[in-house]
Amino acid sequence: MQPLNYLQTTGGIIWTAACVLLGFVFTWLAFYIINKIPASWLCDYNETPSEELLTGKRVNYAGAGIIMSIIAAASLVFCRLQFNKGFDIYFIVFALIIMITLMIAVCDIKYTIIPDQFTIAVALLSLLISVYDLIRGFDILHTVWWSPIAGAAIGAGVMILIDVIGMIVYKKDGMGFGDVKLFAAIGLLTGFPGTIYAFVVSLITALIGFCIIIIAVRVIGSRSDRSYQSNSAESEELEEPADNTENESAENDEENEDTTEAEDYRSGGSYLAFGPYIAISLICYIVFYDFIHHIVNLYLSLF
16 A cells, blocks of 8 residues: 555554654663663673673663654654555564664664674564565565575675775774674665665765764864863963963863864774664665665666
8 A cells, every 4th residue: 555545544543653652662662772781792702891881871861862762753654654554564574673773873873883682683584574575475675585695795795895995095994894794684684786775875874974973073173272272362361370381281181172083083093883874774775665766766767
């Protein structure tokens, strides 16, 4: 049933309201799970968990959780409109994948780590729905049996290629291995050529995100410079040299703290997580499935 037609039915209205509620409930549950999972899940191999991971509260639902809930609710609504009456199995599996990928995004942003357990869950769910799609013959996700295998291989291969290029050009990792495993898991779901579409979406969202980060860093650095110059001018008017030295030292420390992020970014020392953009690309691929394929087919028809 077409999304707009489904939305006008009683069942469509009920499911839309339920998806909004589930988006908030599932996001709260996701934050709860992140706070309760073993600390080792959020560390690199053989790394000792920090005191914060062992005893502190890792993520707080208030603030960021509300934004994530809105994103989750909207994603579930669009997902249900895409996969409505007759495709409940698809919607259930996709809803679970959406929530897990949102948890992956939170973990990568906060701790620059993608837990293997979450990636395995995405892989298993992707494999489950892919096998179901092929056995039932719906041909929604895959039209041939080798499509999931090709998707996983392409997803992992592209990430490895980016990592190799980073090693050659910048002499450091271009992509974390967690990203490689995650895109391989996603490839099982998107298949071929869907994995290519998902990768393009991830590049677009990453480009937008990086531009926002660059602008934010420059704004922070500019404000810090103006604040430092203003404080320095005021400190020069102080009569006691000792006090002037102490104030200048304190101001320099504050300036260093404010501009650390900007300096690290410019020097290439900061880590820009790619996992969130991979998560966004998968969610976009699911909730705008028909639209993406329609645009691609329209583009290909021009040749």
